[in-house]
Amino acid sequence: MAAVMAASRTVTTLCHPSPSAHRRAAPGDQARIGANAGSRATGFRVSLSGWHRRDASVTCSRRRALVPPERFLATRARATGDTASDASGDGTLPRATTASARVTSADGLPPKDAQRVVLVCALAMLLASADRTIFSLASLAIASDLSLSMTTVGVLQSAFLWGYGATQVVGGVAADALGGARVLLLGLALWSVAVAAIPASAVSPFPVATLVAARALFGAASGCAVPAAAAAVAAYVPRARKSAALSAVFAAFNCGSAFGLALAGGVIAARGWPSVFVAFGGVGVAWAVAGFALLPAAAKARTPTEPEKPKESETEEKTNVFAREARARDVGQFAALAWCHMCVNFGFFQLQSWLPAYMARDLGFSLGSSGLVAAVPWFVCAAASFASGRIADAAVENGAERWRVRRVAMRVATAGPCVSLLSLALLNARGMLVNSPFATALAVALVAGTLATQAVAIAGFHAYLQDVAPARAGAFLGVTNTLGVFAGIAANVATGAILQKTGAFDLVFVVTALVYLSSGLVWEKNMRGKPLFP
Numbered sequence: 001m002a003a004v005m006a007a008s009r010t011v012t013t014l015c016h017p018s019p020s021a022h023r024r025a026a027p028g029d030q031a032r033i034g035a036n037a038g039s040r041a042t043g044f045r046v047s048l049s050g051w052h053r054r055d056a057s058v059t060c061s062r063r064r065a066l067v068p069p070e071r072f073l074a075t076r077a078r079a080t081g082d083t084a085s086d087a088s089g090d091g092t093l094p095r096a097t098t099a100s101a102r103v104t105s106a107d108g109l110p111p112k113d114a115q116r117v118v119l120v121c122a123l124a125m126l127l128a129s130a131d132r133t134i135f136s137l138a139s140l141a142i143a144s145d146l147s148l149s150m151t152t153v154g155v156l157q158s159a160f161l162w163g164y165g166a167t168q169v170v171g172g173v174a175a176d177a178l179g180g181a182r183v184l185l186l187g188l189a190l191w192s193v194a195v196a197a198i199p200a201s202a203v204s205p206f207p208v209a210t211l212v213a214a215r216a217l218f219g220a221a222s223g224c225a226v227p228a229a230a231a232a233v234a235a236y237v238p239r240a241r242k243s244a245a246l247s248a249v250f251a252a253f254n255c256g257s258a259f260g261l262a263l264a265g266g267v268i269a270a271r272g273w274p275s276v277f278v279a280f281g282g283v284g285v286a287w288a289v290a291g292f293a294l295l296p297a298a299a300k301a302r303t304p305t306e307p308e309k310p311k312e313s314e315t316e317e318k319t320n321v322f323a324r325e326a327r328a329r330d331v332g333q334f335a336a337l338a339w340c341h342m343c344v345n346f347g348f349f350q351l352q353s354w355l356p357a358y359m360a361r362d363l364g365f366s367l368g369s370s371g372l373v374a375a376v377p378w379f380v381c382a383a384a385s386f387a388s389g390r391i392a393d394a395a396v397e398n399g400a401e402r403w404r405v406r407r408v409a410m411r412v413a414t415a416g417p418c419v420s421l422l423s424l425a426l427l428n429a430r431g432m433l434v435n436s437p438f439a440t441a442l443a444v445a446l447v448a449g450t451l452a453t454q455a456v457a458i459a460g461f462h463a464y465l466q467d468v469a470p471a472r473a474g475a476f477l478g479v480t481n482t483l484g485v486f487a488g489i490a491a492n493v494a495t496g497a498i499l500q501k502t503g504a505f506d507l508v509f510v511v512t513a514l515v516y517l518s519s520g521l522v523w524e525k526n527m528r529g530k531p532l533f534p
Contacts, residue, residue: 108238113296117181117236118245120291120299121229122252124188127284128225129256129352131195132160134264134280135215137356137374138273145273146207154496157353158489159212163219165485171224172231172478180232180474181299182292183224189288191221196281199274226481231474234466236299240397243463247389250458251382254451257352258378265372330533336526337465338480340410343519344457345484347417347512350491351451358447358505362428363440373444381451385458388412392459402467403529409460410527414520416453418513420446425509454516460523469532476532 108114136157143153175183194217201210229249237245260280267276292300355374359365365373388409395405424446427433433443462477469476491512498507 108241109236109296109298111238113298114237114241114245116294116296117232117299118248120181120294121184121232122249123287124184124291125225125229125249125253126256126259127188127192127280127287128222129253130260130263131191131218131222131256131280131284133257133260133352134276135160135198136353137261137264138268138276140357140360141268141273142202142211146202148208149500151496151500152208154492154499156208156211156215157496158492159215160219161349161485161489161492163216163221164223165219165482165489167220167223168227168478168482168485169475170478172227172474172476172481175224175228175231175474175478176472179299179301180228180230180235181295184228184232185288185292185295187221187224187228188284188291191218192281192284192288194218194221194281195284196278198277202274227474227478230462230466230477232299234470234473239470241393242466243389243392243396243459245389246462246466247386247392247458250455250462251386251389254378254382254385254455258375258382261356261378262372262375329530333468333526333530333532334476334480336522337461337476337532338483339522340461340519341480341484342487343515343522344413344454344461345481346487346491346515347421347450347454349485349488350495350508350512351447353492354495354505354508355447357499361499362505363434363443376444377448377451380448381455384452385455388456388459389463392463401529403464403527406460406464406467406529407523407527409456409463410523411520413454413457413460414516414523416456417450417516418520420450420453421509421513421516424450425506425513428504428509429506464527464529465532468529472533 109117139153139156142148142156143150148156171183171187194214198211198214198218201207201214204210230246233242233245233249264276267279355377359374363373392405392409396402424433424443427442427446433439465477465480466473494511495508498511499505
């Protein structure tokens with residue numbers, strides 16, 4: 001089987017031999033190529049150890065007949081353009097490799113260095129998410145200790161977003177200019193200190209005001225997280241692997257929500273809610289120091305690697321348009337991207353902040369068990385995020401147009417939550433999600449379905465922004481995430497008000513489902529893969 005695969009790769013490479021392939025071949029291989037290669041009209045013959053001599057032109061014709069034309073052309077382009085000098089001592093020909101096997105300075109760092117950057121960023125994002133969700137779980141205990149209403153809890157939840165939104169653009173611009181990994185780790189150290197200081201604010205003479213201020217400072221320090229992570233991937237990861245890298249980083253982010261919920265409930269029950277903030281803050285500072293030590297030298301440098309220049313739209317040949325028309329198109333596309341990000345954040349922040357409360361209030365779980373049960377959907381969300389990036393990269397490598405792959409991902413990321421949330425609202429209103437283990441399991445499954453499908457937006461929205469604006473990914477994401485933060489604030493305040501008035505999550509789920517639906521419609525109408533402000 002290995003010999004068959006090697007022969008197939010060799011024939012594909014030699015169907016249209018390029019000068020670079022001759023240059024990179026070993027001396028013995030050059031002689032064999034020169035002896036066997038004829039004109040395209042007459043074909044050429046290839047000697048393979050242990051095999052019959054075959055006419056390569058016939059083999060190529062058969063391959064063309066079996067493989068769709070666009071797939072064949074993509075395969076031939078990769079084979080002829082990226083042949084590696086991989087000749088071994090047994091006289092076999094050089095093996096064709098994919099474009100991602102060779103990484104130049106214009107296309108990210110070498111693979112091992114890029115993986116280290118992704119690892120450092122992923123663990124930092126895990127802690128960013130965990131630090132947010134521990135307050136979601138602790139908020140129930142804080143409300144009990146301070147006799148707070150659900151409306152006040154909603155204000156405390158949204159206070160984080162006030163500071164978070166204020167620093168998105170600054171964080172994105174700084175990440176593009178100074179390096180995303182460096183800015184992310186600096187932010188991690190600062191917001192971890194803020195998290196550790198939250199318990200002190202609750203014992204002040206004005207606990208609500210100081211808690212709001214502490215939450216806002218925590219948000220301001222962590223505002224760089226998402227744009228800095230995106231900028232790091234844009235600058236240091238090869239283009240062919242950006243979807244997988246983004247999905248790995250955001251899978252860790254979603255795992256952080258799960259770990260935070262799973263660990264915080266037990267810690268709060270055993271030692272009280274202040275202890276969990278001190279513990280998580282200390283871990284964050286430690287990783288900020290260790291992560292910087294693990295970064296490759298290029299990621300520690302002041303100026304990041306120049307990202308790959310965006311190519312023309314994959315649906316059109318190179319076109320020249322007037323500057324005014326291009327600017328209007330770019331503004332329209334950017335506005336649509338901003339709306340889609342706002343809708344994604346509306347649902348995400350709402351679920352991140354209120355899922356434990358839903359488990360406790362509507363499904364009847366205790367404080368500790370609600371954290372454990374609420375962690376399950378987030379683990380499913382992380383798995384879906386990671387898998388979606390891999391699937392998207394595989395589709396692109398197999399010849400699919402990038403913008404079409406992103407569109408399919410966004411269809412899943414908008415229609416999936418819409419269906420799951422409407423089902424939750426309907427079943428919850430009819431009292432069908434309580435009083436039995438099966439009903440509870442169904443509710444958790446629907447929540448998991450909501451989170452898992454919305455996580456596919458990583459391979460949709462986030463990867464699309466990397467495609468159309470790689471050099472400004474951090475800054476643009478900072479702008480759209482700022483607007484998304486406002487949507488998250490509205491989601492938290494509205495949720496608290498609805499719960500205060502109705503006492504249930506039914507209306508909350510309906511509103512969020514409609515928001516997701518609007519995002520899908522806007523995406524379908526506006527996104528075609530055109531470069532954004534090139």
